[in-house]
Amino acid sequence: MTTKADVVAPSSLSQRYLNYLGYIYLIAFLSYYVQFPALSSRSGIEPAELAFKRAYPWLYVNIVESGYCDADSFVELLNVLGVILSIVIASGIAHHGTIYLATTAMYRFLVVLGRSFYTFQWDILLVEAGFLTGICFAPWRTFTLFQASDDGNHNNEQQVGSWPIRFLFFKLMLMSGIVKIQANCPTWNNLTALEYHFATQPLSGPLAWYAHQLPPILLRLGVAATFIIEIPAAFLLVCPFVTMRKVGSWMQFSLQLLIILTGNYNFFNLLTMALCLPCMIGDTPRENVRSFNHRLWKAMQFAFCAIFLTWSCKEMFGIERIPDVIDPERRMLGLKLIMTSDDCNAILERAVPITVACTLIFTIATGVRSTLKKTTNRLSSCTHCLVCCICITSTAVSFIDITPNFNQTSLGRIMSAPGMQYVRRYSSNISHSYGLFRRMTGVGLIPIDAVDKHTRWAGIPPSIVARPEIIVEALIDDSEEWRELNFRWKPGRVDIFPRQVAPHQPRFDWRMWFAALSTAEHNPWFVSFIKKILDGCGPVLDLLDEPEIAAGTHNITLVRASLYHYDFTRLNSEWARRIPGAKVTNTSTFLRIPEQVWNRKLVRQYLPPLEASNPSLREYLEHAGYQSTICLDNKNRCSDVDPASLSSCHLARYLRNLSGTSWTMPLVAFLSSLILVRYCNSFQSRRQKNKLKLA
Structure with missing residues (x-):
């Protein structure tokens, strides 16, 4: 008879992580599906068929050229399958390694076909996290429906499999902090980056304007806190003790929450928060949690974290009292970064190899401990531990990109071994380096007549924001007056307050932010966009917040673009x-x-100014590799679609209209999955209670 002691309670944190990753994939697939007609379809800005033919020629020949399915229909089919698998994962219907790997493979395929609109770091991070989860963390030996696995072997495997995910999280945060100092950007070195960030980020959130009004000392303290969280606190994520990992995780969680409140970074912050969960998984028996020794040990870990972070603050920053240039009797708090790029290189050359070695040791130790348990298949545990160690090593390969003289480090010499060459070669397809906002953009020049002591604040010159922004203007019908075209999310009119759009990511509006940092010659996709709206392509016109033009009531005859510098108004x-x-x-x-x-x-x-019949426009696009494709008109935008994808075209149009006016689409998807999760969790709880009653 089954006893109560034999029923192994599944880790709630593990199940939450597996479910949350499904949520994030669901958001990513739905966001892709909504934007596919305008961005990557045959009539879109960058047709996916061209990338399909180059990246997967054998698959293109067997599917498209053989006549089984056109490229657009195949991409939409994979997208729908990805949505279905994401719902299966998010709702807890089934958790298995093959499901996560299949979902990851489909999303990576879509990212490759998305071309320049899907080159963001969070897309790469989602693929890497999904791969590690499918290989190391998700169950393989059991396939359960509507319940968490109650197999003791799987719980032991999760203890081992959580280490590669922890190391991925460590790599993400450490790289994000290190590259900011390595770049020698004056805004990061002077701790003034937040005085620009809220106004210059790609898509500001509703609270960004308010955060931009905060006093300089608070914003500079915020930059200092960011460095502490991203660099020293990152090492806590791979500590062998769960309390230390929880301290590091909660610090990362707090940072991501603040970013969500002020910016629109799609699912990136949600994914980062989800990565905190494997770091919080512990193996302390419940009967020992309330013991005096456990509480004492926990207090000692908290004390160590406090001492370590305090020492890090002392080593990274300097504080001084600076007299105000206007009122010398008034003292201002001056905060400066004393950590240099050489210090960061020293961390990469010495601390990172030690961290990699320690993570491998912790993984092996956890695996050995699991093999000593009676319920564990020892051969399977050893194999799983070996796979996790290989994944950690592959994840560490990307440190090559930011480490000077990498081959001279201990980790570099290990990676240069003959057997490790294969790991370095194939890991580049999955493992990547990270680091957002390496250099702060939108930094304006200080006028010569303004460089005086009266404009300084705590000894630092004023932060002049000059966010570059492209404004597109058009001649409508027979009018001779230029009219500014409004976009759904990017800044345009000066009286429009920033809006919330995350977790959906309007890819085109994001790319417009990057286009403003360079010239039109370096952004052929933008020129392709101009050609599409001149031709009246319906899906592309839907990117604009111009209902009359999208409906075909008015036509665009001539288009031009101007570069402006933007800044938030100030209190x-x-x-x-x-x-x-x-x-x-x-x-x-x-x-x-x-x-x-x-x-x-x-x-x-x-x-x-350009018109549709301009021969130079056509020649430029053909030279850039943008071949002439079909263009659905703005009146019958689904009429020329193949019958196999006709219903998909109408559905995408409906969902696109929802996402264009609000974030109803992601919200509906989230609530639907939440209902499924609640149902499945209640079903699982009833099964567990029934087992306990049989004991």
């Missing part, structure tokens, strides 16, 4: 008045929303 404060060129409002309170949110000025012409 009436002492530090705002010291910033040359800043637009200061009449109010000094947060309670009143200003009539003008942005301040902008014209910089230069970005793209000269």
Whole structure:
């Protein structure tokens, strides 16, 4: 008879992580599906068929050229299958390694076909996290429906399999912090990055304008806290003791929550939060949790974390009291970064190899302990432990990209071994380096007549924001007056407040942010977009917030683009008045929303006026590899689609309209999955209770 002691309670954190990864995949697949017609379909800006033919020629020949299915229908079919598998994972219907690997493979396939619109780090991170989860963390020996696996072997495997995911999280955060210092960007070195960030990030959130008004000392403390969380606190994520890992995880969780409140970074922050869960998995028996020795040991770990983080602050930052240049009797708190790029290189050359070695040792030790348990298949446990060690080594390969003289380090010499060459070669398909905002963009030049002591704040010159932004203008019908075209999410009109769109990512609006940092010649996809709206392509016109043009009531005859510099308006404060060129409002309170949110000025012409029949436009696109493709008109945009994908076209159009006006689509998908999760969890709880009753 089954006894109560024989029933192994599944780890709730493990199941939550597996479910949450399904949520994130669901958001990613739905977001891709909604934007596919405008971005990657045959009539889109960058047709996926061209990338399909180059990246997967054998598959293209067997599917498209053989006549089984056209490229667009095949991509949409994979997208729908990805949505179905994501719902299966998120709802807890079934958790198995093959499901996670299949979902990851489909998303990676779609990312490759998405071309320049899917080159973001979170897409790569989702693929890497999904791969490690499928190989190391998800169950393989049991396939259960509507319940978590209650197999003791699987719980032991999760203890081992969590180490590769922890190391991935460590790599993500450490690289994100290290590259900021390695770049020698003045904004990061002076701790003034947040004085630019809220206004210059790709898509600001509703609270970004308010965060931009905070005093400089708070913003500089925020930059210092970011460095502490991303560099020293990252090492806590791979500690062998769960309390230390929890401290590091909660610090990362807090940082991601603040980023969510002020920016629109799609599912990236949610994925980072999900990676915190494997770090919180412990193996302390429940009967020992309340013991005095356990509490004492836990307090000692908290004390170690406090001492370590305090020492890190002392080594990384310097504090001094600086007299105000206007009022010398007034002292300002000056905070500066004393950690240099050489210090970061020393961390990469010495601390990272030690961390990799320790992580491998912890993984092997956890695997050995699991093999000593009676319920564990020893051969299977040894194989699983070996696979996890290989995955950790493969994940560490990407440190090559940011480590000077890598081959001279201990880790580099190990990687140079003959057997490790294969690991380095094949791991590049999955493992990548990370590091957002290596250099802060939108940093304006200080006017010569403004470089004086009266504009300084705590000894640092004022932070002048000059966010580059492309404004597209058009001649409509027979009009001779240029009209600014509004986009759904990117800044345009100065009276439009930033809106919330995450976890959905409007890829085109994001790419417009990158295009503004260079010229039109370096962004052929933008020129392709101009050609599409001149031709009246319905799916591409839906990217605009122009209902009459999208409906075909008006037609675009001529298009041009100009480059502007944007900045948030400022509340009436002492530090705002010291910033040359800043637009200061009449109010000094947060309670009143200003009539003008942005301040902008014209910089230069970005793209000269173009018409659809311009031969130079056609020649440029053909030279850039943008072959002439079909273009669905704005009246019957689904009429020219093959019958096999007709219903998919109408569904995508409906979902696209929902996502264009609000974030209803991601919300509906999230709530639907949440209902399924609740149902499956309640079903699982009833099964567990029935087992306990039989005991």
